[in-house]
Amino acid sequence: xxxxxxxxxxxxxxxxxxxxxxxxxxxxxxxxxxxxxxxxxxxxxxxxxxxxxxxxxxxxxxxxxxxxxxxxxxxxxxxxxxxxxxxxxxxxxxxxxxxxxxxxxxxxxxxxxxxxxxxxxxxxxxxxxxxxxxxxxxxxxxxxxxxxxxxxxxxxxxxxxxxxxxxxxxxxxxxxxxxxxxxxxxxxxxxxxxxxxxxxxxxxxxxxxxxxxxxxxxxxxxxxxxxxxxxxxxxxxxxxxxxxxxxxxxxxxxxxxxxxxxxxxxxxxxxxxxxxxxxxxxxxxxxxxxxxxxxxxxxxxxxxxxxxxxxxxxxxxxxxxxxxxxxxxxxxxxx
Amino acid sequence: xxxxxxxxxxxxxxxxxxxxxxxxxxxxxxxxxxxxxxxxxxxxxxxxxxxxxxxxxxxxxxxxxxxxxxxxxxxxxxxxxxxxxxxxxxxxxxxxxxxxxxxxxxxxxxxxxxxxxxxxxxxxxxxxxxxxxxxxxxxxxxxxxxxxxxxxxxxxxxxxxxxxxxxxxxxxxxxxxxxxxxxxxxxxxxxxxxxxxxxxxxxxxxxxxxxxxxxxxxxxxxxxxxxxxxxxxxxxxxxxxxxxxxxxxxxxxxxxxxxxxxxxxxxxxxxxxxxxxxxxxxxxxxxxxxxxxxxxxxxxxxxxxxxxxxxxxxxxxxxxxxxxxxxxxxxxxxx
DNA sequence: TTGAAAGCGCTACCAC
DNA sequence: GTGGTAGCGCTTTCAA
Numbered sequence: 001x002x003x004x005x006x007x008x009x010x011x012x013x014x015x016x017x018x019x020x021x022x023x024x025x026x027x028x029x030x031x032x033x034x035x036x037x038x039x040x041x042x043x044x045x046x047x048x049x050x051x052x053x054x055x056x057x058x059x060x061x062x063x064x065x066x067x068x069x070x071x072x073x074x075x076x077x078x079x080x081x082x083x084x085x086x087x088x089x090x091x092x093x094x095x096x097x098x099x100x101x102x103x104x105x106x107x108x109x110x111x112x113x114x115x116x117x118x119x120x121x122x123x124x125x126x127x128x129x130x131x132x133x134x135x136x137x138x139x140x141x142x143x144x145x146x147x148x149x150x151x152x153x154x155x156x157x158x159x160x161x162x163x164x165x166x167x168x169x170x171x172x173x174x175x176x177x178x179x180x181x182x183x184x185x186x187x188x189x190x191x192x193x194x195x196x197x198x199x200x201x202x203x204x205x206x207x208x209x210x211x212x213x214x215x216x217x218x219x220x221x222x223x224x225x226x227x228x229x230x231x232x233x234x235x236x237x238x239x240x241x242x243x244x245x246x247x248x249x250x251x252x253x254x255x256x257x258x259x260x261x262x263x264x265x266x267x268x269x270x271x272x273x274x275x276x277x278x279x280x281x282x283x284x285x286x287x288x289x290x291x292x293x294x295x296x297x298x299x300x301x302x303x304x305x306x307x308x309x310x311x312x313x314x315x316x317x318x319x320x321x322x323x324x325x326x327x328x329x330x331x332x333x334x335x
Numbered sequence: 336x337x338x339x340x341x342x343x344x345x346x347x348x349x350x351x352x353x354x355x356x357x358x359x360x361x362x363x364x365x366x367x368x369x370x371x372x373x374x375x376x377x378x379x380x381x382x383x384x385x386x387x388x389x390x391x392x393x394x395x396x397x398x399x400x401x402x403x404x405x406x407x408x409x410x411x412x413x414x415x416x417x418x419x420x421x422x423x424x425x426x427x428x429x430x431x432x433x434x435x436x437x438x439x440x441x442x443x444x445x446x447x448x449x450x451x452x453x454x455x456x457x458x459x460x461x462x463x464x465x466x467x468x469x470x471x472x473x474x475x476x477x478x479x480x481x482x483x484x485x486x487x488x489x490x491x492x493x494x495x496x497x498x499x500x501x502x503x504x505x506x507x508x509x510x511x512x513x514x515x516x517x518x519x520x521x522x523x524x525x526x527x528x529x530x531x532x533x534x535x536x537x538x539x540x541x542x543x544x545x546x547x548x549x550x551x552x553x554x555x556x557x558x559x560x561x562x563x564x565x566x567x568x569x570x571x572x573x574x575x576x577x578x579x580x581x582x583x584x585x586x587x588x589x590x591x592x593x594x595x596x597x598x599x600x601x602x603x604x605x606x607x608x609x610x611x612x613x614x615x616x617x618x619x620x621x622x623x624x625x626x627x628x629x630x631x632x633x634x635x636x637x638x639x640x641x642x643x644x645x646x647x648x649x650x651x652x653x654x655x656x657x658x659x660x661x662x663x664x665x666x667x668x669x670x
Numbered sequence: 671t672t673g674a675a676a677g678c679g680c681t682a683c684c685a686c
Numbered sequence: 687g688t689g690g691t692a693g694c695g696c697t698t699t700c701a702a
Contacts, residue, residue: 012403014695025673030697040671057481060407060459061399062695065678068347068396070460072439080425081616083418090415093442097449102460104407105440107428114432124395125405125437146392226620259622281416285561286621287594349679360689365681375687397679400694 013056022050033058072102073308074122076131078110083280084250084297085132088152091301092130099309106131119143128308137161148311150304155200157320162307164300164323168277169204171293171327175247175275176208178329184245184273185214190232190257192249193221201249201277218243222253229256230263237264244272245335251276251283251292258286258334274334277327288333295327348391357385368393407437408643409457411466413445418615419585419632420467423487426636427465434644441466454478463643472496483646485639490535492655497642499635499658503612504539506628506662510582510610511543513664519580519608520549525567525592527584528556536584536612553578557588564591565598572599579607580670586611586618586627593621593669609669612662623668630662 019026024047031039032047050056064070075092077085089105096103104126108114115135120143122129128148133140137160140149151163179187187209191202202219209216218240222232229248233256236243248254254276258268266272268288276283279294303323310317354361359382366374367382385391399405410427412420424440431438439461443449450470455478457464463483468475472495475484486498514522522544526537537554544551553575557567564583568591571578583589589611593603601607603623611618614629638658645652 012695015697016695026695027674027697028672031672034697038671043671052481055481058459059400059403059695060461061396061403062678063459063697064396065394065400065680065695066697068394068678072395072460080421080428086415086418086421089440090442093415093440094444097442100456102439102456104437105424105428107425107432109429121435121437124393124398125407126395127392146387146390255620259620262622282617282620285590285594285617287597347679350681351679361679362681362690363688366688369681373687378687394679397694398681400679400696401681403694 012059013054015056015058017054018047018051018056021054022047070102071099071128071312072104072126073305074104074106074118074126074129074131076106076108076115076118076122076129076133078108078132078134080105080107083252083282084278087280087297088301091298092305093301094298095302095305099305101305108132110134116143123147128312130304130308148308150307150311152300152304157323162311162317162323164303164307164325165320166295166300166327167324168201168293168295168327169207171329172201172204172247172277173208173211174329175291175293175335176205176212176214178331178335179245179247179273179275180212180214182245182273182335186218186240186243187214187245187247188218188220188236188240188243190222190229190236190246190248190253191219192224192253199249205247222249222256224250224252226252226256226259229253230260231256233257233260234264246272246274248274248276251278251280251290254290254292254334255282255286258288258290268334275329279327279330283332291332291335292330293327294330296325300325347394348389350391350393352389353382353386353391356389357382405437406434406463406647407439407461408640409439409441409453409461409464409466411441411443411450411453411457411464411468413443413467413469415440415442418587418617419613422615422632423636426633427640428636429633430637430640434640436640443467445469451478458482463647465639465643483643485642485646487635487639492658497646497652497658499638499642499660500655501630501635501662502659503536503628503630503662504542506664507536507539507582507612508543508546509664510626510628510670511540511547511549513666513670514580514582514608514610515547515549517580517608517670521553521575521578522549522580522582523553523555523571523575523578525557525564525571525581525583525588526554527559527588534584540582557584557591559585559587561587561591561594564588565595566591568592568595569599581607581609583609583611586613586615586625589625589627589669590617590621593623593625603669610664611669614662614665618667626667626670627665628662629665631660635660 015026015029019029029047032044106118130150149161151161154163189205206216220232220236222228261268261272276290276292279292283290307318350361350364354364364382367379441453465485484496486496489498524540541551555567555571557563592609596603596607611627614627618625642653
């Protein structure tokens, strides 16, 4: 039993209803609403009044169907509250706006489940997808069938999707070189933890440390939060009291380190030099300002959007070599 | 002269093309793509192959037209990089996701021009609008004709639009009371500047100060940035060297104050107590942690979405009294 | 200035 | 299991 007109659920007002109510044809309504010239002033007013009275709003689907001129892309972010992703999102938004595109933002809360749900729903809502995904490529491909996809921050390029790779090798090398030149011989790293394998950022650190002839195994895992950074610093200093410099997986962790160092009575950078990774704007707000192996997040977003544009129009996509953002050491008070 | 098939611009592949290519009808294509049961496995595969070969992707407009079940709202934010708006945006996204809605995010870069452009374009892309607008109501109404609109953070409710009001009166009163109880008699405020009239937050401060019998005119304008906060603190201390406590327009400014105080050799909270406004998560990252008259940004976002939902379904909208988020004093290391 | 008709690309509801 | 037909709500020809 389906009673069609229960309370609430006001049936959609269409252009037809407005036409009837104003005593004109649908085309005339369309003319009035779209500010066309070929319409009498009084008729137009009458139509507009009727439309308002009925609470009419044109269907964006019907309209989009007939004049297909809008591009909408989906931006998938693990956590908008994480400043790094905020910066990437802002950059992508800006680049998209420059092209007149619309961006639907999805925050997957860093959960695979949400990621899947987003993928399900996204394919019928956007023309292309940009963002971060942790799920396997097979699954990704399954849900995005044929839709252009650009992954951000993948460690390696993949065969099936375009991706923007982050290359921090030189930057991390420069960071370690700087610390060594400043006289540090025991440099610790606070890697992220929780995943099984060590991060690629740790690999960069290891390579750099080895090439400078210093220990590369003074590493402790940290939760990716300021609190996590603080706790990890304590653990690190407990295990290796002779450490005088720290490189961290990212800036958030580094900020926790700065805070914890102060609480421990260690002054930065005299007693402890700190270099983060990401180059967040946030790093300038703390005291001392955070040195960091910095990523150009705007370039990250712009590149992703550029590649999507090419994929969408069928133009030659950018080659892998061009889809790279290199991190650069940016010195500041903390080192 | 219209040459229809210039290079680039690949004409849209429709379900019809796929049907022809696979030698089936359009309905069968539809069935294959939508995972319906009533289709032979091999047929399905053939259709899927054809679709992929042709690079077919269903039109979201056509699809949306026929099964109108998706709600998309536009979220308009002045600056996504501003942590406060980031928090509001994240909250709105979360609330929208809980309802299965899509959210198109527009960053107006705090420019009236962009705001207008966004408004122009938004009306044909979303079912409702939530967010911040600085343009006059007339203009707003012009562009949003009939579309539900919920304004956030307006100082007063308006007749024409729903709005979520922020009420910091009690919170600011509590902040001043706390400072007075701690023995402070000269409390400065760093207001935002750039606008003509003093902010409503300043009014709250004034009221609270007067009611505690202390000067309410120790006020300096600050740019809404950490640097602005630092500069304003210097100006404030220069003009009023006896100030021992500062209340700021927002947390960003307060964080600049914290940093500047350290540089000036003033320890917080001993030499200078600091209380911000907003209650950003960011406040917990600095040292000492920032005391603040805190807003529940999640409630802000959730309320806005809730009201949009009511407007959209025709349910009874929330009354003005329910569309308020009250700020509460949250003490921390800085005060 | 206005109206009739066609069709955008897709899915739902029937027949077969 | 598959195909025809009829729309979804709108704008764009083209006639009147």
